[in-house]
Amino acid sequence: MSLLRRFFRDPLAHFLLVGGLLFAVFGLFGNGMTAGPNRVVISPGQVQRAIQVFTGTHLRAPTDDELQGLIDQEIEAEIYYREGIAMGLDREDEIIRRRLKQKLLFLTQDIADQAQPTDADLQAFMNAHASDYGGEIKVAFSQIFLNPDHDGEQPADRAKLLLAKVSAGDGRLDYARVSDALPLPNDFEATPLHDVARVFGGGFADSLLSLPVGHWAGPVTSGYGQHLVVVRELVAATPPRLADIRETVLRDWQNARRVEANAEAYRQMRAKYSVKVELPSTTGGVHP
Numbered sequence: 001m002s003l004l005r006r007f008f009r010d011p012l013a014h015f016l017l018v019g020g021l022l023f024a025v026f027g028l029f030g031n032g033m034t035a036g037p038n039r040v041v042i043s044p045g046q047v048q049r050a051i052q053v054f055t056g057t058h059l060r061a062p063t064d065d066e067l068q069g070l071i072d073q074e075i076e077a078e079i080y081y082r083e084g085i086a087m088g089l090d091r092e093d094e095i096i097r098r099r100l101k102q103k104l105l106f107l108t109q110d111i112a113d114q115a116q117p118t119d120a121d122l123q124a125f126m127n128a129h130a131s132d133y134g135g136e137i138k139v140a141f142s143q144i145f146l147n148p149d150h151d152g153e154q155p156a157d158r159a160k161l162l163l164a165k166v167s168a169g170d171g172r173l174d175y176a177r178v179s180d181a182l183p184l185p186n187d188f189e190a191t192p193l194h195d196v197a198r199v200f201g202g203g204f205a206d207s208l209l210s211l212p213v214g215h216w217a218g219p220v221t222s223g224y225g226q227h228l229v230v231v232r233e234l235v236a237a238t239p240p241r242l243a244d245i246r247e248t249v250l251r252d253w254q255n256a257r258r259v260e261a262n263a264e265a266y267r268q269m270r271a272k273y274s275v276k277v278e279l280p281s282t283t284g285g286v287h288p
Contacts, residue, residue, distance in 0.1 A: 040082075042074045050074060105262055117253055123242050125253045130239055131194040132252065138190040138235035139208050144228040146219060147180035159219045163228055166216040182224060190235045200224070209234070 050070040054062045062070060090096045117125075130136055144166070146159055162178060179186055184199065197205035200222040211217045211231045219226035242249060 122249045126249050136192050140190045140233040141231045142187045144179040145182040146226040
């Protein structure tokens with residue numbers, strides 16, 4: 001009998017007993033928070049989470065009164081949440097909108113992260129994104145920019161004249177000085193082709209592959225205008241082995257999967273809605 005008396009006087013025993021009863025009672029109602037518009041059910045998971053937070057903060061288990069206070073806080077938060085939703089307070093709150101979107105994205109990403117790729121999957125991904133892993137042609141080149149607004153000769157005549165001079169190997173011609181102003185260097189060391197495309201445009205980058213190495217040519221069109229170009233060296237692509245960069249490829253593969261999963265989840269959610277966009281009167285119109 002004395003053992004039972006000591007047991008029921010022990011605060012930890014009270015905590016375990018109350019916690020066990022809560023889990024048993026709430027277990028009858030499932031793990032959902034709600035069971036109808038005016039009924040609040042605090043799940044065992046919520047109680048356990050509140051206990052864990054309290055214990056982590058205070059380095060001890062809550063007392064009976066403290067446990068009841070934690071439960072009251074959960075009930076209060078749920079009631080305030082429902083009342084706020086019922087009043088539509090969430091609709092104009094950008095922070096709430098972004099937080100809910102973030103939580104949905106996290107749910108989708110958690111599902112995507114469960115997939116484990118094979119080496120064949122990673123190799124295929126690496127091959128499809130070779131430029132990200134060094135498996136890409138590099139080109140070393142020099143360029144002379146020809147500003148179409150340059151005073152003097154017609155652009156075509158000027159390009160022809162300069163091309164003749166640099167092609168003749170005129171040692172007196174400093175091509176960096178005759179180039180029109182451009183916030184880019186005249187000389188590029190071995191540069192991945194996708195970086196060339198990022199700076200000058202895809203058409204310019206592709207043109208470099210068809211130019212004779214070691215000879216000035218052009219004009220070649222970029223996003224800036226016209227250029228005379230000499231390709232000094234083409235460095236063949238040397239893709240690394242998957243085994244050497246597997247962790248990097250795996251991380252990139254997982255990120256790509258998350259992006260794809262989020263896009264697909266949004267596509268399915270979007271399909272459930274009929275959307276009409278009402279523009280301000282100054283823009284004139286309504287979009288379906």
